[in-house]
Amino acid sequence: xxxASRRSAWFIQVLGAVLLVAPAAFGQQPDESTxxxxxPPAASRAPAAQEATPRGASSARxxxxxxxxxxxxxxxxxxxxxxxxxxxxNAPQPPLPxxxxxxxxxxxxxxxxxxxxxxxxxxxxxxxxxxGDKGTLFVGNRVFDKVYAVVDRNGKREVKVIxxxxxxxxxxxxxxxxxxxxxxxxxxxxxxxxxxxxxxPKPSLVYSDLPNQQSHGWRYVAIGPxxxxxxxxxxxxxxxxxxxxxxxxxxxxxxxxxxEAFARGxxxxxxFDWHPVSKELYFTxxxxxxxxxDLPHDELNRVTKAGQHFGYPYCHQGNIADRELGxxxxxxxxxxxxxxxxxxxxxxGMRFYTGKMFPGEYRNAIFIARHGxxxxxxxxxxxxxxVKLNKDGTVKSMEPFLTGFLENNEYNGRPVDVQVMKDxxxxxxxxxxxxxxxxxYGDARVAGR
Numbered sequence: 001x002x003x004a005s006r007r008s009a010w011f012i013q014v015l016g017a018v019l020l021v022a023p024a025a026f027g028q029q030p031d032e033s034t035x036x037x038x039x040p041p042a043a044s045r046a047p048a049a050q051e052a053t054p055r056g057a058s059s060a061r062x063x064x065x066x067x068x069x070x071x072x073x074x075x076x077x078x079x080x081x082x083x084x085x086x087x088x089x090n091a092p093q094p095p096l097p098x099x100x101x102x103x104x105x106x107x108x109x110x111x112x113x114x115x116x117x118x119x120x121x122x123x124x125x126x127x128x129x130x131x132g133d134k135g136t137l138f139v140g141n142r143v144f145d146k147v148y149a150v151v152d153r154n155g156k157r158e159v160k161v162i163x164x165x166x167x168x169x170x171x172x173x174x175x176x177x178x179x180x181x182x183x184x185x186x187x188x189x190x191x192x193x194x195x196x197x198x199x200x201p202k203p204s205l206v207y208s209d210l211p212n213q214q215s216h217g218w219r220y221v222a223i224g225p226x227x228x229x230x231x232x233x234x235x236x237x238x239x240x241x242x243x244x245x246x247x248x249x250x251x252x253x254x255x256x257x258x259x260e261a262f263a264r265g266x267x268x269x270x271x272f273d274w275h276p277v278s279k280e281l282y283f284t285x286x287x288x289x290x291x292x293x294d295l296p297h298d299e300l301n302r303v304t305k306a307g308q309h310f311g312y313p314y315c316h317q318g319n320i321a322d323r324e325l326g327x328x329x330x331x332x333x334x335x336x337x338x339x340x341x342x343x344x345x346x347x348x349g350m351r352f353y354t355g356k357m358f359p360g361e362y363r364n365a366i367f368i369a370r371h372g373x374x375x376x377x378x379x380x381x382x383x384x385x386x387v388k389l390n391k392d393g394t395v396k397s398m399e400p401f402l403t404g405f406l407e408n409n410e411y412n413g414r415p416v417d418v419q420v421m422k423d424x425x426x427x428x429x430x431x432x433x434x435x436x437x438x439x440x441y442g443d444a445r446v447a448g449r
Contacts, residue, residue: 093143097122097434104412108404110439113359116402119427119438120150120157126429126436128220128349129419130172130179134194137419138162138179139429139436142170142218147181149197150436162193162200170270171221171231175254182219182231185212187256207256211236211246216268220349225279228253234268239288239313239322247312249283249303263301265309265334271349271417276364278393280304282338284347284368287316293376296320298347299337300368300387300395308335339395345381346371349417349429353386357424358441364389367426369415372406382406384415384428402428402439 100121108116125141126148132138137150147163163169163181171182179193181203187210188203207229210219216234224230228251235247249266252259263283272283281303287296296316311318311334313325318336321329341347350368365388372382384402387395405413414432421427425440 093125093432094434095124097124097126098432103433103435104404105437107407107412108402108437110402114439114441116437116439119436120159121433121435122159123148123150123436124434125431126434127170127416127431128172129417129427129429129436130174131419131421132174132179132194133177135422136194136197137427137436138172138174138193140169140172140181141431142168143431145169147172147179149193151197160197162197163190163203166203168218171219173221173223173229175223175227180206180221180223180229182221184217184219185210187219187221187229187231205256206254207252207259209259211243213246218270220270220272222272223254224251224281225274230262230272230281232266232269232272234266235312238290239324241313241325249281251306260306262306263303263308263310265312265314266301267312271347271368273351273366275389275393276352276354280393282350282352282366284341284350285310285312285337286346287344288313288322289344289375291316291320291323292343293378294343297340297343298345298370300339300341300347300350300366301335302338302393304335309333310335310337338393339387339398341368341385341398342370342373342380344373344376346373347381348415351418351420353420353426355420355424355426358426361388362386367401367418369418369428371414371416371431372411379406379409379411382411382414384418402437405430 103118103121105116105118110116123139125143126139127142128140130138139148139150145164145166146161147169149160149162151158151160166181167184169181169183173180177192177194179190181188186208187206189206190201190203193200210233213236215236219231221229221231231250233246233248233250235242247266248261249263249269250259251262266285267288268286269283272281274281283301285299285301287298299317301310313322314329315321315326315331315334317340319331321331347368347370350366353362353365353367365386368385368387370381370383370385373379382405383400385398386401387398390396405411405415411432413430416429416431419427425438428437428439430437
């Protein structure tokens with residue numbers, strides 16, 4: 001064989017290896033990111049207002065971590081090959097919720113003066129939480145087809161199915177007794193639901209102009225101060241030029257009319273809420289995968305006017321240009337995050353604390369559920385953090401609040417959403433264990449389970 005022929009054969013072999021390995025390494029995984037009173041790793045707990053300050057791609061050419069040659073995609077030492085990626089993969093969703101005696105309650109830790117206890121269990125893939133005017137807790141899920149209601153009956157909590165046969169009913173919102181359900185491709189509603197929990201009506205359609213995509217195709221929905229519906233429409237990929245109408249938070253009227261893009265350049269937001277005073281929207285956003293294990297961070301963003309662009313897919317965490325799609329663009333052209341929430345921490349549900357049970361320092365702070373990383377060798381997240389703000393709405397600090405879901409680099413639970421109760425306590429959902437926990441302060445007690 002001639003030298004030229006040997007070179008050609010070698011090139012074909014290498015190209016074949018790349019084509020074989022790359023799809024597995026780049027494939028979008030079914031998780032949000034593509035998240036003792038132990039503090040999160042330093043990379044995730046910096047007072048993120050400072051972390052998010054640098055602007056412009058040239059100011060933050062941070063170096064992606066380099067992997068050994070036998071652990072990476074050929075020619076891309078920052079991207080793990082299929083074998084390494086498989087070892088990083090997420091904890092699979094159990095088909096059934098954990099039994100009560102297997103729940104991680106005893107391992108969970110909160111600051112001094114607080115306590116955590118079980119609120120409800122037996123809720124498969126418990127995700128988004130919403131509280132009805134009459135005290136009913138509604139729970140959505142992403143993996144299965146049901147929406148649940150948790151009600152008090154004679155001092156005991158009962159879990160009821162109020163809707164089934166749905167398509168990824170992750171998003172829930174309540175307005176004047178009507179429960180809005182955000183499925184993969186539509187929004188539907190159940191009117192006067194708390195009056196008909198034992199015989200709920202069939203959901204009626206509100207809006208159906210949503211793309212049918214599996215990657216980032218589950219929805220989060222909320223009602224804004226303007227009495228309009230807000231819903232996320234994630235990017236249908238890890239990193240790509242998103243099709244028209246994707247990678248945004250959309251706003252529409254309660255009857256489904258008047259849909260418009262409220263925030264753009266949003267990769268995958270699974271949590272947002274409005275500041276109780278300024279009424280500005282804050283939202284979490286999950287950063288791209290396979291850039292490196294330590295970059296980019298998930299983000300906490302703030303919308304100060306409709307139509308702002310938050311960078312995806314061109315700029316990540318406010319100061320890193322994307323290596324494929326960032327050419328010819330500057331991070332200065334986009335709105336930077338107000339806080340960085342940790343690399344691949346899968347930061348999901350968030351609420352401003354408006355209760356009166358917790359000490360005054362928590363008033364109007366943001367509680368954020370970090371589901372936990374699925375593709376880092378050393379996992380981070382799997383906790384609830386509290387972000388405290390300055391009077392002007394900028395971030396003052398980020399601190400651990402509820403920890404203990406991550407132990408020896410394995411998850412025993414994965415927090416998804418938070419909900420402030422009427423008594424000021426805080427509920428936290430856990431989709432891995434299929435449970436909801438209650439965090440209280442002082443001598444407040446929880447009713448029977």
